[in-house]
Amino acid sequence: MPLFNQSIRRKIVGIALGLIVLMLVTSILSMVMSSQVGVLLDELTNRYIPAYGDLARANIRSLERSVALRRMVMMKMQEAPDEEAYAARLKEFEEADRKIEAETSDARSHINAIIDDSRTPSDNAALARIDTRIETAVTELRQGMNEAHAKLLKQIDAKQMPEARGTLEHLDALRDQFNQRVDGIRGDMLKQVYASTSTVVGQQRKAIIISGIVTILAAVVGFAFALLVSSGITRPVRLLLAGTREVEAGRFDRPITVSTQDEIGELAAAFNRMVEQLRHNERIRETFGRYIDPKVVQGLIDRPEVAIDGQRRVMTIMFCDMSGFTSMSEGMTPRGLVKVMNHYFTVMSGPIRNHRGVIDKYIGDAIMAYWGPPFIEEDEPALLACFAAIDMADQVPALQKQLPDLLGIRAMPAPCDLRIGIATGEVLTGSIGSELMMSFTVMGDAVNLASRLEAVNKTYGTRILISQASADAIGSSCELREIDRLAVAGQSAPQAIFEVMSKAHGLSVPQQSLRTHYAEGLAAYRARRFDEARAAFNTALEAVPGDGPSRTLLGRIAQFEANPPDANWDGAWRLEQK
Structure with a gap:
């Protein structure tokens, strides 16, 4: 394979680059999915929840508006109307009215932003209906309240208190009707918040699962790739090690297979050449070992x-x-x-x-x-x-x-x-x-x-x-x-x-007797006691018949009896021949 024909440096660099690429792919995928979850979280935090909060505050503003209206009526119904307090309550009434308009407008703005954002999955139809319902509720409230409010002010100014109470009750009914509509809209909006929250949680869980799967796949692929490439490196090294052990054991007939063209392949080829030379030298050594000691x-x-x-x-x-x-x-x-x-x-x-x-x-x-x-x-x-x-x-x-x-x-x-x-x-x-x-x-x-x-x-x-x-x-x-x-x-x-x-301790009894009597005879022979020496050597021959040294010295004794040795004879024998 071309992969295994590369140098070790390129193999290692290839492994590193492959792992880096897998890490980058995993990181990019995690970043993309995290960004998607971030968009969903941003929409939930900055649009869904604020829209729901705006609707809840609109309810509160409606109650504040009603309270301000009642206080206005109370200021007018006094025997001595307090115009200054009435003006203050009127200002509160008008401020609450503007806040209702602002809160509902902000809620519609958030809802329309959700609808217009194509990056996030949302129930645009349900959100559009909520927007329409908010608009309708505010419009109807505006019309009914304006008419009833103008009528109420005329009745108060005319001191028509029974009629003013009826008009006030009608205003309370309009307010309750508005609040009920807003509560219904808020309920539907809360469902959308829950749906968006579920989407965010689901996307986050999906991102975690996919990231985990991709990470595991990257690890498996990276490990398999590294194992494949490293085996291409370690296998010839193991073969080289086995060949070295064979050479160490003195076996030169097993060359290793050169399976790669990298530095290890070159080393294996050099090793085979070395083994061949060692085999040749061993043949020479064996050959010369027949002529010269090994x-x-x-x-x-x-x-x-x-x-x-x-x-x-x-x-x-x-x-x-x-x-x-x-x-x-x-x-x-x-x-x-x-x-x-x-x-x-x-x-x-x-x-x-x-x-x-x-x-x-x-x-x-x-x-x-x-x-x-x-x-x-x-x-x-x-x-x-x-x-x-x-x-x-x-x-x-x-x-x-x-x-x-x-x-x-x-x-x-x-x-x-x-x-x-x-x-x-x-x-x-x-x-x-x-x-x-x-x-x-x-x-x-x-x-x-x-x-x-x-x-x-x-x-x-x-x-x-x-x-x-x-x-x-x-x-x-x-x-x-x-x-x-x-x-x-x-x-x-x-x-x-x-x-x-x-x-x-390997002597037999006759051999021990031979050595003892021979030593006695040798001592007597050196002391020129030839009769005593002859007797000892004969006794030694009786223990081991045919003993060469005993017979040799008996022959010398016979010679010395015929020709006695010199006076300075030291008991030694001198051989003149090689």
């Missing part, structure tokens, strides 16, 4: 300065490797090998992601991951890394059963297992590489140590080895066993290394 992608987007400047942070590094991979891969086709490795990486990457770790890269059959700020809190990296390692180790039995099915063989040519090394320390984080290609990674001694610990598992026959710093950070949240004091290749100072056996 946390790194998001972190680089939110804080690009981290990648540019680089930072030193304390992080926990994990290296994970599949044992027996080389022998297993020799007899596989390339497609089968890729299939096995993809499944292996999928299974082992799950616990890392579930515990908020960042997968840095896949190196052959190895996985490098790390935990630390800004991706997680500073006190969580080591614990989360160990929890992830325990879950990864728990996946090994199921993985060993799945691999033959993936390869289409009955049994694996060589057993596969897992080796994990974890170290905590200060590393450099940032984008490392050349001008042609960069990689957001971590570098430092902790990275090297984690890689060495992963390889050391092969020496001790363990799955998960962690550094001293990682063990200190974990505390009692995991069940640990100190394995040895070791100086890996590239390090001069030895440090304790620990095996992660389970989560807290």
Whole structure:
């Protein structure tokens, strides 16, 4: 509709103008009707009621005229007539006569004004009859009274008192007859007053009703008009809000409908373009998320300065490797090998992601991951890394059963297992590489140590080895066993290394016995009490047959018995190979 294709400013101005027009129409109609009622009220106040009052005063003047006449007669009937008093009474008589004429004339003037006014509804025929009756009554009164009055004066002057009394009675009869006519005219005039009053009241009630109806209609029309126009504004706003919530929820596949051509329509079109760009960016992010950990992608987007400047942070590094991979891969086709490795990486990457770790890269059959700020809190990296390692180790039995099915063989040519090394320390984080290609990674001694610990598992026959710093950070949240004091290749100072056996309170009775006797044997081994150490390690093997660290240290004891260590031996073992 053209109405909804206007700008918001024009819509709002249109609503305001429409309401103003409705208000003006209502006001003009009220003014017209009020003016009509005012005309009727003016006629009632200034014509009907004054006319009726004039007729009532004419009655009074008639009585005053009669009283004055009687007083005149009384002044003449005295033995010594009082001419001065008679003249005064005569003057009163004549004044009353003139007032009767004036009152009736004023009443007729008001009545004729009513008849002549075409603006007001009135019973002009009835008013004309009243006018005629007034004229007739006054004329007849004038004629009869003048004759009787002249006759009365002659009789009084002639001292004909009996005849004067008869003439006076005749004058009283004429007066009564006049008053009766005037009373009848007044009654009819009062009816006209009542009729005019009813008309005024009716017109006023009609004006109120019509004004109320028009006001309600104006309000309804104005509300409907405002609702229609405002809905044209608010509906696209609601659609835009709903679209925004969809985007906030991460759903970019629902563009909003552009239903107007105003500013909101332009905003909706821009919003759709933004959603399309977000959808495109999300596809890019999902695509790169297969090659770069999503946390790194998001972190680089939110804080690009981290990648540019680089930072030193304390992080926990994990290296994970599949044992027996080389022998297993020799007899596989390339497609089968890729299939096995993809499944292996999928299974082992799950616990890392579930515990908020960042997968840095896949190196052959190895996985490098790390935990630390800004991706997680500073006190969580080591614990989360160990929890992830325990879950990864728990996946090994199921993985060993799945691999033959993936390869289409009955049994694996060589057993596969897992080796994990974890170290905590200060590393450099940032984008490392050349001008042609960069990689957001971590570098430092902790990275090297984690890689060495992963390889050391092969020496001790363990799955998960962690550094001293990682063990200190974990505390009692995991069940640990100190394995040895070791100086890996590239390090001069030895440090304790620990095996992660389970989560807290997760050891079985044989495992608890193993840890206890192994700790006794390790203490005797470092004190060069090799016989005592051998007995303790054998007891540990009785608790858990095949325990790799116990067998490894028993082998060292045999070597030391043949070639005893130097006098300054500190009980640590040094690996010269990486």
